[in-house]
Amino acid sequence: MITMGLLWAGLACLALVFSTSALAAEVVPDQQGPVLADDGADTTRILAIFEAISQVPRCSKDEERIAAWLVQWAEERGFPVKTDEFLNVLISVPAAEGYADAPVVALQAHMDMVCQKTADSDHDFTTDPIRLVREGDWLRATDTTLGADDGIGMAIALFLAEEPGLKHPALELLFTTDEEVDMSGAEGLAEDALKAERFINIDSETEGFVTLGAAGGVKLEITLPLAFTPLSPGQAMYSLRVDGLLGGHSGVEIHKNRANANVLVARALDEAIPFRLISFAGGSADNAITPASELILALEPEHDDALRARIAAFEQEIRDEYPEETGFSVTLQALANPADAALSATDSARLIELILAIPQGVYEWSEIFPGLPETSNNIGILLTTDAALELTVFHRGFSPEKLENLAREIEQTAAQAGAATNRRSQFPAWPPNPEAALYKKALVAYERAFSTPLQTEVVHAGLECGFIAEKYPHMEIISIGPTMEYVHTPKERLHVPSVERVALFLRELLKDLDQ
Numbered sequence: 211m212i213t214m215g216l217l218w219a220g221l222a223c224l225a226l227v228f229s230t231s232a233l234a235a236e237v238v239p240d241q242q243g244p245v246l247a248d249d250g251a252d253t254t255r256i257l258a259i260f261e262a263i264s265q266v267p268r269c270s271k272d273e274e275r276i277a278a279w280l281v282q283w284a285e286e287r288g289f290p291v292k293t294d295e296f297l298n299v300l301i302s303v304p305a306a307e308g309y310a311d312a313p314v315v316a317l318q319a320h321m322d323m324v325c326q327k328t329a330d331s332d333h334d335f336t337t338d339p340i341r342l343v344r345e346g347d348w349l350r351a352t353d354t355t356l357g358a359d360d361g362i363g364m365a366i367a368l369f370l371a372e373e374p375g376l377k378h379p380a381l382e383l384l385f386t387t388d389e390e391v392d393m394s395g396a397e398g399l400a401e402d403a404l405k406a407e408r409f410i411n412i413d414s415e416t417e418g419f420v421t422l423g424a425a426g427g428v429k430l431e432i433t434l435p436l437a438f439t440p441l442s443p444g445q446a447m448y449s450l451r452v453d454g455l456l457g458g459h460s461g462v463e464i465h466k467n468r469a470n471a472n473v474l475v476a477r478a479l480d481e482a483i484p485f486r487l488i489s490f491a492g493g494s495a496d497n498a499i500t501p502a503s504e505l506i507l508a509l510e511p512e513h514d515d516a517l518r519a520r521i522a523a524f525e526q527e528i529r530d531e532y533p534e535e536t537g538f539s540v541t542l543q544a545l546a547n548p549a550d551a552a553l554s555a556t557d558s559a560r561l562i563e564l565i566l567a568i569p570q571g572v573y574e575w576s577e578i579f580p581g582l583p584e585t586s587n588n589i590g591i592l593l594t595t596d597a598a599l600e601l602t603v604f605h606r607g608f609s610p611e612k613l614e615n616l617a618r619e620i621e622q623t624a625a626q627a628g629a630a631t632n633r634r635s636q637f638p639a640w641p642p643n644p645e646a647a648l649y650k651k652a653l654v655a656y657e658r659a660f661s662t663p664l665q666t667e668v669v670h671a672g673l674e675c676g677f678i679a680e681k682y683p684h685m686e687i688i689s690i691g692p693t694m695e696y697v698h699t700p701k702e703r704l705h706v707p708s709v710e711r712v713a714l715f716l717r718e719l720l721k722d723l724d725q
Contacts, residue, residue, distance in 0.1 A: 252369070253710040257349070259365040264340040264357060269325040270391040272336065273297050276321045280364075280385055287372060296387055296398040303371045303381040312379035312724045316406035317370065317716075319363030319413060320389030320396075320674065324495050324698045327354040329453070329502065331700070350703040358704040359697045360389070363412030366692075366713055370720070378720035382406050389413075389674055390497060392429065392635035396674035401681045408648045408723065409682075410716070411675050414691035415462065416667075417708035420652050421689035423642030423668040425461065425606040426676060428617045429496055432601040434564060434629035436594065438551035441486065445508040447545040450475060450521070454537035457501030457699045460588035460604055461671030464499070465572055465581070469532045471503035472592045476565040478524045478540065483516050485509040486552035487561060489594050496590030496602045498698040503592065506545070508552050518542060561599055564627040565589065568603060573616055576608070583670045584608060585616050599629075606670055608639050640676040640687070642668055648686035648723075655718040660711070690715070 249257065268276040280299045284291035290302040299321070305312065325335040331353035333341075341352040350356055367383050370376060382404055387395035414421045452471040472492040479485065485507045492503025509517065521542045528538060553561065569587045576582040585607035593600050603620060607613030621631045643649070644666075656664035675687050692712045693705035 249706060250710050252713045253706060256362070256365050256369045256709055256713060257706070259368050260358070260362055261342060263361045263364055264342060267336055267338070268322055268357070268361075269335050270322040270388050273321050273387045277385075277387070280321070283368065289371070294398070294400065294403070296395045298387060298395045298399055298403075299383075299385045300403060301371065301383040301385075303378075303383065305380040306377050309377065309379045309724055313407040314380045314382060314405045315378070315720065315723055316382040316384050316404055316409045317367040318384040318386065318409060318411050318674070318678075319360045319367055320387070321360075321364060321385045322388055322390050323357035323359065323361060324355050324390045324498065326495060326498060326698065326700055328700045344706075345703075347706050348703045349706055350701070354700055355698065356702040356704060358692075358694050358702065359415070360413045360691075362692055362694075362704055362709065366412055366709070366716070369713065370716060373717075376717060376720065377724075379723050380405075386674055390495070393637045393672070393674055393677060394635070396677040397637065399677070399681065404682065404685075407685065409675070409678055409685050409687045410648075410719075411673060411678075411687065411689035412691050412712070413673060414669070414689045415694045415697060417691070417693045417705070417711050418662075419665045419667045419690070420649065420656075421667055421669055421673070422644065422649060423608075424640040424673040424675060424689070425608050425670045426610065426613055426637055426639035427461075427604060427606045427672045428613060428636045429634045430603050430605070430617060430620060431632045431634050432568075432599075432603065432620075432624045432629050433632075434561065434599040434601075434624070434627060436553055436557065436561070436598050438553060438596060441508055441549060441552050444511065445486070446511050446514060447488070447506065447508050447547075447549060448517070449504060449506055449541070449543045449545055450478060451502070451504040451541045451543075452478070452539070453502040453541070454539045455499075455501040455535055456537070457499045457696075459671060459697045460497045460499050460586075460590065461606055462669055462697075464586045464588060464606075464670060465583050467532065467534070467571070468499050469528065469535050469538070470570050470589055471500045472565065472589045473570045474528060474540075475503045475505050476562045478521060479505070479507070479562055480566060481520050483509065483513055483520060484555040485513070485517075485558055486555055487558040487594070488549045488552045490561070490599070491593050493589070493591040495698060496588070496604045498590060499588060500590060500592075501699065506549070507558075508549065560627060564599075564624070564629065565592070565601070567623050567627070568601070568620055569616070573605070574612065579668060582668065585612050586670065587616065587620065602634070606672060608668075610639065613639075637672055638676040638680050640673055640679050643686070646686040646688075649688055651722045652688055652690075652719055655722050656715050659715055659718045
């Protein structure tokens with residue numbers, strides 16, 4: 211049996227790339243539809259399927275409607291389809307002529323999406339379709355996440371399933387639920403659900419790369435009890451807001467030194483200015499680097515000048531520290547409406563100290579792969595209620611031991627502050643296997659299709675492939691996908707030409723999987 215350490219060491223010999231560079235594209239003025247432009251036939255059909263998927267609300271934990279849509283899609287085409295208690299959908303597609311004896315291949319994507327929107331958007335994710343906007347070679351949404359993660363993976367799989375004349379083994383189209391929250395769909399998948407021996411995940415985010423391994427993760431909930439008491443007469447109230455940050459995916463973009471708004475707001479008040487915290491809220495997704503956060507505070511009027519001086523100095527500190535955060539803004543605004551209660555100055559300081567004591571960003575760099583984080587943490591959601599501070603943090607890592615050590619360190623930090631912790635979910639790392647026949651065939655098929663090598667990467671993000679590898683130890687697994695940017699943010703966009711390249715690559719690869 212090959213150990214994970216040997217697998218990592220073996221893969222280190224490959225030419226791996228760990229960062230995603232944006233593909234240059236001419237962006238034309240905003241065009242509100244049509245989504246379909248003068249694209250190739252494959253792209254036109256794939257985008258039509260994606261547009262249909264985008265009409266169905268499908269936030270994580272709200273996938274009943276998209277699961278039903280997939281079942282109907284399969285039944286209308288005569289494909290056998292099954293669902294399970296986790297709402298996973300499995301569609302069986304018979305082998306093409308001459309491929310009846312070839313090993314079955316699974317094409318997999320997750321049906322849920324991260325639902326984020328701009329502060330001024332009135333979009334209702336429970337009822338409204340995603341409004342798609344075409345900008346030259348790019349596709350985005352109107353003031354919301356696009357949901358190409360992983361709606362475009364679904365669309366590509368469905369396109370291939372009904373393409374006439376496609377040469378392919380028997381296919382299992384697996385669409386899983388809740389990937390963006392806890393991967394409970396993949397975790398709950400029965401160990402005998404799949405007949406496939408080869409597994410292609412369509413959830414990577416850079417065309418021209420094949421992903422061969424991914425990090426594991428732990429999502430931790432921290433609850434700090436709070437006691438609010440009446441405010442003193444005459445105290446001034448302020449809103450302190452940090453906004454306009456790049457945000458991004460807390461896995462694949464955590465190494466880019468992007469600021470987290472929850473941490474910045476806490477840092478802004480990390481000074482000897484006595485204040486009383488009234489409320490604090492930032493972030494709506496634990497797997498997104500928080501782009502905006504707001505704290506409401508009260509303090510004695512004689513400290514007004516000191517507070518304003520601190521915020522002005524803080525703004526310059528952040529602009530110097532994060533030069534790429536060009537949209538960064540910090541706003542201190544006096545409020546006229548008085549609050550009824552606030553934390554004591556001591557408890558307010560204790561809350562800020564807890565936030566600043568929790569690691570944010572890359573915690574340790576990989577010793578095997580230069581430029582790749584070994585472990586990281588993200589403070590994704592922060593909210594005060596009338597009784598507690600509630601934090602959701604998400605730490606990732608390749609080594610189970612190092613990931614566990616980081617989780618315990620954060621739990622101990624929380625306990626020292628008087629907070630309780632709960633591990634909401636945990637998912638395993640996906641160890642790479644560079645000797646798998648599927649991987650080797652992918653390299654050959656891509657170079658044949660495009661006359662350029664397919665690059666290999668290991669990502670710090672989590673993929674459902676970890677659960678698949680755990681449930682099916684002998685499964686050969688790779689992950690691919692078209693190019694996307696700003697995933698998990700309202701700036702998310704899909705590079706349209708890369709969609710057809712992925713479809714062409716898969717067509718070439720499936721043709722080679724006849725044995």
